[in-house]
Amino acid sequence: MALDLKKLDGIGWQENGQAVLSGMALAMLRRLDRLFLLWAGECGAEEYRFPTFIEAGQLHKLDYFRSFPHLVTFPVALDTSPEHLKEFSRSAVIDEAGVVQLGKCAPVREVLTPAACYHFYVLFQGTELKTARNLTTVATCFRREAYYRPLERQWNFTMREIVRIGAAEEVKDFLADYRARIERFLSDIGLPVAWENATDPFFDPSRNPKFLAQKLEPVKTEMVFGGALAIGSINFHRNFFGETFDMRRNGEAAFSGCVAFGVERWLYAFLSRFGPDERSWPSVLRSHGIAGDLANDK
Amino acid sequence: MALDLKKLDGIGWQENGQAVLSGMALAMLRRLDRLFLLWAGECGAEEYRFPTFIEAGQLHKLDYFRSFPHLVTFPVALDTSPEHLKEFSRSAVIDEAGVVQLGKCAPVREVLTPAACYHFYVLFQGTELKTARNLTTVATCFRREAYYRPLERQWNFTMREIVRIGAAEEVKDFLADYRARIERFLSDIGLPVAWENATDPFFDPSRNPKFLAQKLEPVKTEMVFGGALAIGSINFHRNFFGETFDMRRNGEAAFSGCVAFGVERWLYAFLSRFGPDERSWPSVLRSHGIAGDLANDK
Numbered sequence: 001m002a003l004d005l006k007k008l009d010g011i012g013w014q015e016n017g018q019a020v021l022s023g024m025a026l027a028m029l030r031r032l033d034r035l036f037l038l039w040a041g042e043c044g045a046e047e048y049r050f051p052t053f054i055e056a057g058q059l060h061k062l063d064y065f066r067s068f069p070h071l072v073t074f075p076v077a078l079d080t081s082p083e084h085l086k087e088f089s090r091s092a093v094i095d096e097a098g099v100v101q102l103g104k105c106a107p108v109r110e111v112l113t114p115a116a117c118y119h120f121y122v123l124f125q126g127t128e129l130k131t132a133r134n135l136t137t138v139a140t141c142f143r144r145e146a147y148y149r150p151l152e153r154q155w156n157f158t159m160r161e162i163v164r165i166g167a168a169e170e171v172k173d174f175l176a177d178y179r180a181r182i183e184r185f186l187s188d189i190g191l192p193v194a195w196e197n198a199t200d201p202f203f204d205p206s207r208n209p210k211f212l213a214q215k216l217e218p219v220k221t222e223m224v225f226g227g228a229l230a231i232g233s234i235n236f237h238r239n240f241f242g243e244t245f246d247m248r249r250n251g252e253a254a255f256s257g258c259v260a261f262g263v264e265r266w267l268y269a270f271l272s273r274f275g276p277d278e279r280s281w282p283s284v285l286r287s288h289g290i291a292g293d294l295a296n297d298k
Numbered sequence: 299m300a301l302d303l304k305k306l307d308g309i310g311w312q313e314n315g316q317a318v319l320s321g322m323a324l325a326m327l328r329r330l331d332r333l334f335l336l337w338a339g340e341c342g343a344e345e346y347r348f349p350t351f352i353e354a355g356q357l358h359k360l361d362y363f364r365s366f367p368h369l370v371t372f373p374v375a376l377d378t379s380p381e382h383l384k385e386f387s388r389s390a391v392i393d394e395a396g397v398v399q400l401g402k403c404a405p406v407r408e409v410l411t412p413a414a415c416y417h418f419y420v421l422f423q424g425t426e427l428k429t430a431r432n433l434t435t436v437a438t439c440f441r442r443e444a445y446y447r448p449l450e451r452q453w454n455f456t457m458r459e460i461v462r463i464g465a466a467e468e469v470k471d472f473l474a475d476y477r478a479r480i481e482r483f484l485s486d487i488g489l490p491v492a493w494e495n496a497t498d499p500f501f502d503p504s505r506n507p508k509f510l511a512q513k514l515e516p517v518k519t520e521m522v523f524g525g526a527l528a529i530g531s532i533n534f535h536r537n538f539f540g541e542t543f544d545m546r547r548n549g550e551a552a553f554s555g556c557v558a559f560g561v562e563r564w565l566y567a568f569l570s571r572f573g574p575d576e577r578s579w580p581s582v583l584r585s586h587g588i589a590g591d592l593a594n595d596k
Contacts, residue, residue, distance in 0.1 A: 012421070014349065014353075016349075016351065016353065016407065016408060018349030018350075018351060019349065020346060020347070020348055020349065020417070020421065021346070021347040022344060022345060022346045022347070023344070026345060026346070026347050029347070046320060046321070047320065047324060048318060048319070048320045048324070049318070049319045049320070049324050049327070050318055051312065051314075051316030051317065051318065051452075051453075051454045052316075052350070052410075052438055052440070052454045053314065053316060053453070053454065055312075055314065055396060056392055056396060056397075056398045057392055057396035060391070060392045065386065065387060065391045065392070065398070066387045066388075067387075069376055069383045069386045069387045070376070070378065070383055072375065072376065073373045073374065073375050074373070074374045074375075074398065074400060075371045075372070075373060075374075075410060075440070076371065076372045076373075076374040076400075076406075077370065077371050077372075077442040078367055078368070078370065080368065085367045085368055085501060085502075086502065088363065088367045089363060089364045089365075089367045089501055089502065090364075093358070093363045094354055094355055094358045094363070097405070097407075098353060098354060098355035098407045099354075099405040099406060099407055100354045100363070100372065100406045100407070102372060102374075102406060106442075107395070107397040108374075108397060108398045108400060109314065109395075109396045109397055109398070110314060112350075112373060119318070123310070123318065140350055140438070142350070142373070144375040144404075154349075155349075155351070156349045156350045156351065203383060203387055204383075204384065204387065
């Protein structure tokens with residue numbers, strides 16, 4: 001049964017690919033992220049809060065613009081010369097279709113964060129790690145898509161990540177532990193999720209050696225709800241970020257891996273599976289702290 | 299005594315005007331926002347979570363681009379034609395100064411949220427309010443500035459707002475109540491804050507009738523910490539948003555007002571006044587839930 005989000009209290013949809021949340025939907029979203037944060041705490045992950053922008057020069061080191069030019073959004077300010085600002089402020093800047101003509105712009109050096117964990121590799125760039133580091137962050141992430149749907153596919157969405165940077169075995173153990181933990185949870189609550197090998201959504205994939213490498217040796221496993229929607233993923237980056245950002249562990253390029261949760265998609269999966277009213281959700285969800293008195297939740 | 303933020307644990311500063319928070323600084327920021335949310339709860343404010351972008355066409359109704367062209371940041375994606383994306387992905391897109399050459403861009407219809415409460419006037423556009431509405435939201439806001447400083451002046455910062463939309467007297471009472479509540483709190487904890495009439499930071503102010511109107515009849519009162527830093531403000535919009543967005547109360551254009559908190563600036567004020575280590579903060583802060591065992595706070 002398809003979920004009619006337009007009839008759900010607390011979810012407002014905008015034609016520009018973004019959602020407004022309030023009431024029970026907002027409370028549920030927070031509870032889900034609190035659950036992920038609890039899981040992050042189980043490995044003692046340190047939490048960070050990063051800015052909305054990330055330096056284009058850092059993403060360029062990852063060959064990001066070659067791989068994902070179709071997804072990227074840039075923050076752009078106007079040229080600061082008083083003449084241009086006067087001209088902009090005087091002229092009619094918006095047309096009937098709601099489009100702004102920017103005219104001359106200031107140099108663009110930033111990107112709107114496309115994935116939460118990139119910030120960590122930039123932060124720990126050029127460091128020798130004495131122990132493996134467990135980290136977590138939640139970020140609003142931005143991906144321009146060909147179409148949008150409430151909660152399922154948004155221009156802005158919320159991503160919680162749990163990350164380990166360390167030696168190869170340390171990272172593999174971490175990812176295996178979290179996979180087992182999440183599998184137990186999903187089976188416990190009865191949310192139908194299949195684990196599927198996947199590749200990142202490269203631009204022009206057949207010409208991209210990174211895509212071909214991912215096809216040969218899968219490094220991304222998605223948690224696929226209802227046969228179609230990836231609500232999270234477990235990613236083994238090998239030593240790709242360690243080499244690119246010169247992070248070392250035991251004298252060698254560090255390995256890294258992350259567990260990523262698309263928080264709005266988890267909300268969608270819960271609403272689809274358990275219904276729009278959390279008061280009728282199974283008691284097992286209460287025992288995990290995800291249901292029960294959400295109306296009064298802050 | 300000036301606060302050296304570069305020596306403070308948990309605050310990382312980026313040259314692009316943005317901060318990375320972790321540890322105690324992140325825990326303090328959360329506690330401050332929890333306090334504001336508690337205050338919002340005292341008038342039963344409904345909480346909303348808005349997207350990062352707001353439609354340019356809506357801000358245009360406020361004459362925003364004429365008043366604040368120097369502050370605005372736009373989210374810009376590349377032109378979607380496969381030819382342009384191929385060209386962009388193939389060519390060297392970043393120069394030595396870290397600047398990206400975007401080439402052809404997709405039409406720009408959005409703005410990065412400049413102030414949290416605008417979203418409410420768009421949301422309740424064209425409605426007749428049966429009672430005054432009390433609302434709250436926290437948002438990452440974006441203002442391009444001539445210079446940046448950690449916590450004090452950032453390109454991205456966190457703004458919590460408590461808003462009332464209603465009849466003139468309803469809004470005046472609301473603002474007076476909150477001013478009294480905040481004054482009591484500040485006096486109770488001993489944070490030196492002066493209330494000062496202010497104007498919004500208009501572009502080319504002497505030519506802007508809105509600026510002149512604000513000079514004649516002040517509608518913005520700032521909470522100024524240490525003689526220089528506005529950590530919050532109380533704003534009486536009269537029926538400006540009610541008229542612009544056709545919100546009505548008792549058959550007339552609704553009035554509105556907001557109480558706004560710059561969350562990073564509050565953090566700065568607390569660190570400056572009470573010192574970098576919350577374990578030595580006065581016990582009155584503990585009784586308000588702002589200090590005490592922050593290290594274990596999630």
